[in-house]
Amino acid sequence: MTTTMTENSAVKLARLIREEIPLTDCMQVQGGSFERDCLSLHAPLHPNRNDKGCAFGGSMVSLMTLCGWGLVVIKLQDQEQLCDVYVQSSTVDYRRPAWSDFHAEAVLVEEESWGRFFTMLAARGKARATLAVDLRTEDGIVATMSARYVALRRLRS
């Protein structure tokens, strides 16, 4: 049951993303899973190919950026916190070309905790999270990203 519920969080997120962010629909982003505070999102190679037939760098970094953003969004939804989430900065290391379908996996970096994130949000209406995102194909890791996101409490009108 837990597996089904957590898979649904990722699938539901991907559906909402594709409805609201047209580029992610072009990318054919698909929900993977959300388990133990790790979110995964998938993308097929074909709509994301470049002139060489491997994955376009822009698609790779977009899926990673989106996956980190999605993890913060799901964590906030779990706590029923109404926030807007923005990416603030990111560093990407492209290790090798992706010649097949790829997926991103996002987790909070070890130095931070979700408990502290929500404490900050409660105190200041604003909190930051640094996420580590790996991009993988069936052959292993093709790129890694470290990115910082900020959540801002939405003012109710």
Add this chain to the structure above:
Amino acid sequence: MTTTMTENSAVKLARLIREEIPLTDCMQVQGGSFERDCLSLHAPLHPNRNDKGCAFGGSMVSLMTLCGWGLVVIKLQDQEQLCDVYVQSSTVDYRRPAWSDFHAEAVLVEEESWGRFFTMLAARGKARATLAVDLRTEDGIVATMSARYVALRRLRS
């Protein structure tokens, strides 16, 4: 006359990119100009919007990544060098949301020179370039990127 020629380099590149990289066609990437070793590429907000109505972070970083890549490609074409160009790493600072159409401007960082780049390419069949890319709307800079690209000489069969 020079202006017309240099504008054509950017417009021609954007047309080729959109033919070969489907995501850039979804983004409706348009050529800006190529003058004094600075390439600019444009993107309209509408196909690149996010759930909040401003530019999707993935679109912003994709246009910047593409603009840096395009500058290296144009410089190589000018010297009739047949190479594949890959992005190796990038660091992005998202300063504020982009609420209107946006464009990227890429230049080589001050510490490097194209002369040295082509000397390395001639000697080793491989050369690296670090580019500074600004992303702007009509209101000014919204994001900045520093990215490293590698050009590998294509082996003729």
